[in-house]
Amino acid sequence: MNKRRATDPIAPARLPQDVDATQALxxxxxxxxxxxxxxxxxxxxxxxxxxLLEGEAGVGKTEVAKVLAGTLGRELIRLQCHEGLDxxxxxxxxxxxxxxxxxxxxEASGAGSAVAxxxxxxxxxxxxxxxxxxxxxxxxxxxxxIDEIDRADEPFEAFLLELLSDFxxxxxxxxxxRAPVPPIVVITSNRTREIHDALRRRCLYHWLEYPDFETELxxxxxxxxxxxxxxxxxxxxxxxxxxxxxxxxRPGVAEAIDWAHALEALDVTRLAPRTVTDxxxxxLKYQDDIVKFGEDEAAKLLEAIRAEC
Amino acid sequence: MPDTQQGGRLVENxxxxxxxxxxxxxxxxxAQVVDALVALRTVGFAHRADVRRALxxxxxxxxxxxxxxxxxxxxxxxxxxLLHRIATTPLLAPMKRRSGExxxxxxxxxxxxxxxxxxxxxxxxxxxxxTTSAREVLARKDFEQMSPAELAEAQALMRTGITSxxxxxxxxxxxxxxxxxxxxxxxxxLMLQNGGHLVKLARRRHRLRxxxxxxxxxxxxxxxxxxxxxxxxxxxxxxGGHRVHCFVFATRLTNVTRRLDEKSVDRALENIGADVAxxxxxxxxxxxxxxxNVEWGRRxxxxxxxxxxxxxxxxxDPDSDLEFQMQRLSLSCRSLLWLNPMLRFExxxxxxxxxxxxxxxxxxxxxxxNVESLRALAQNIALASPRP
Numbered sequence: 001m002n003k004r005r006a007t008d009p010i011a012p013a014r015l016p017q018d019v020d021a022t023q024a025l026x027x028x029x030x031x032x033x034x035x036x037x038x039x040x041x042x043x044x045x046x047x048x049x050x051x052l053l054e055g056e057a058g059v060g061k062t063e064v065a066k067v068l069a070g071t072l073g074r075e076l077i078r079l080q081c082h083e084g085l086d087x088x089x090x091x092x093x094x095x096x097x098x099x100x101x102x103x104x105x106x107e108a109s110g111a112g113s114a115v116a117x118x119x120x121x122x123x124x125x126x127x128x129x130x131x132x133x134x135x136x137x138x139x140x141x142x143x144x145x146i147d148e149i150d151r152a153d154e155p156f157e158a159f160l161l162e163l164l165s166d167f168x169x170x171x172x173x174x175x176x177x178r179a180p181v182p183p184i185v186v187i188t189s190n191r192t193r194e195i196h197d198a199l200r201r202r203c204l205y206h207w208l209e210y211p212d213f214e215t216e217l218x219x220x221x222x223x224x225x226x227x228x229x230x231x232x233x234x235x236x237x238x239x240x241x242x243x244x245x246x247x248x249x250r251p252g253v254a255e256a257i258d259w260a261h262a263l264e265a266l267d268v269t270r271l272a273p274r275t276v277t278d279x280x281x282x283x284l285k286y287q288d289d290i291v292k293f294g295e296d297e298a299a300k301l302l303e304a305i306r307a308e309c
Numbered sequence: 310m311p312d313t314q315q316g317g318r319l320v321e322n323x324x325x326x327x328x329x330x331x332x333x334x335x336x337x338x339x340a341q342v343v344d345a346l347v348a349l350r351t352v353g354f355a356h357r358a359d360v361r362r363a364l365x366x367x368x369x370x371x372x373x374x375x376x377x378x379x380x381x382x383x384x385x386x387x388x389x390x391l392l393h394r395i396a397t398t399p400l401l402a403p404m405k406r407r408s409g410e411x412x413x414x415x416x417x418x419x420x421x422x423x424x425x426x427x428x429x430x431x432x433x434x435x436x437x438x439x440t441t442s443a444r445e446v447l448a449r450k451d452f453e454q455m456s457p458a459e460l461a462e463a464q465a466l467m468r469t470g471i472t473s474x475x476x477x478x479x480x481x482x483x484x485x486x487x488x489x490x491x492x493x494x495x496x497x498x499l500m501l502q503n504g505g506h507l508v509k510l511a512r513r514r515h516r517l518r519x520x521x522x523x524x525x526x527x528x529x530x531x532x533x534x535x536x537x538x539x540x541x542x543x544x545x546x547x548x549g550g551h552r553v554h555c556f557v558f559a560t561r562l563t564n565v566t567r568r569l570d571e572k573s574v575d576r577a578l579e580n581i582g583a584d585v586a587x588x589x590x591x592x593x594x595x596x597x598x599x600x601x602n603v604e605w606g607r608r609x610x611x612x613x614x615x616x617x618x619x620x621x622x623x624x625x626d627p628d629s630d631l632e633f634q635m636q637r638l639s640l641s642c643r644s645l646l647w648l649n650p651m652l653r654f655e656x657x658x659x660x661x662x663x664x665x666x667x668x669x670x671x672x673x674x675x676x677x678x679n680v681e682s683l684r685a686l687a688q689n690i691a692l693a694s695p696r697p
Contacts, residue, residue: 019352019359039352039362046351047344054372083612084480096493103505119501153479153612192611197336197370204348205370248603248637288637 058252
């Protein structure tokens, strides 16, 4: 099975040919990926395997799928997981009202036996994200994003196993639906629950770290271009420092970008302790963390940054 | 299988590397080995970082495995200039030496903890006088107080407690004759069975499920005689299919949940003994609860978990932020039960400052020293659900 996947990659001409090309591809979608992430994405694309991304909230896990879909010109199918997500919500559902109407109509017109045979046909099937991802598309297989899988419960995870290893779904009334070309699958998890080993085994795994100073600087420059250069340096240095503090929830890249936008909107020309504490709610999302971090701490941190720069 | 033409040794060396990982405790099966080979061939050997990432993404699929993987990788491929010879050099010899070391649990322990400064500091605080071998200590703890029959009875009692745990509604549904929802799927089936006539509407209701349990167990010196019983209890629950997470702490917190998956309880406890470095030491409750809150709280307390804390509340560090950590723990779970063996003394007054600081945040405060008190626990767990 692995051989088939390795030697028949999905539409090879349109997928990046090596790690550098993958990095460049993500870059065209305004996503700055480190070489290790690019390697893993490249492998996932070439080997046709699902990619499991774990990491703190706000490091850009979901974004990987969005950017991949955008840059490869594929459809993005997103399945947001939640507690109690079931077959009817995730994969498919029969259109019961329509079936019942069909029966009544057939009875009225006297064609009852003919309709009985077609009652569980494709036209009565309501597609949900997972089934929809298996359908062939002219532009190539879609990107299937299974977001925050840790929010779904264990039975759903078990159900995913068939889909992720063989890219097929068994519908008892209809038969097995198999994807002609496997979709590009990206699964994200925030680790509010441990993902089962069986699921991990089927995926390529990557733990997404917070970016380093230089990378984050480039990300902010890309996402909030209106902000002045020295403020940007201070901002990024501040966020990086903040992540080393003993916090309950450390700020992610998404928070840093929000903060940059906020400082831009406030027309800040210099980071002052007062400005920091006033806008801290954009970086820290727990009251305990905010209380712990008063004006004095902000001033101290800013001083330390300026001494370094 | 990928071809073996690249110098002929690639497959063997990757296999040897996987073998080393397996000895370090990583779940690496034949399928992963094949994946690793395919991944290696796909990224090529031009960049060392790519090779490392290709191997780690296919072989180390848990953040907890990252450290072991990195060490194994360094040992295997670290020497400069060696990389291009991966495909040609037989590396089985160093692997053999490694595997010999890995057989010794003490070595494993050093391997996983020595590089962490916090662990080292914790180890210095620990009283090591009685911990010549963690296994031995655990063996000596055997049934110190309870006879085997008593212990069996205690475990049976605690199991009853869990089965009577109040169930909470999940968002999944199941067919039910008197359910509160109309079930279109089942109704359609019934209709077809009756030749297209709607005879009866099927109904469904939300499925009920017992909330997960999180056990946090104090293994400091003052608690030694209760630890084993409690771990037996945890093992019985886990093997009974309940959702249970188990942590032990004295000066540092260890997650032992996976160790409980061992079928034999003795084997499981032996493994826990090998994992844990701080048996019978002092207690740093606040520090350990903080680690739990920060690292594990959000991962194991979802879905309305009930937390059972087994501790005597004798905190070594008077300046710790115990109240804060207890409050956070209490706020993030459905119900917090505290089992304290000190309650066995009649007329016990919670005078120790640690106990007084922890008490306000606890939903129930219970004794845990004999069969009678375990019986009370069983009843209390059954009642523990009402807090929304």
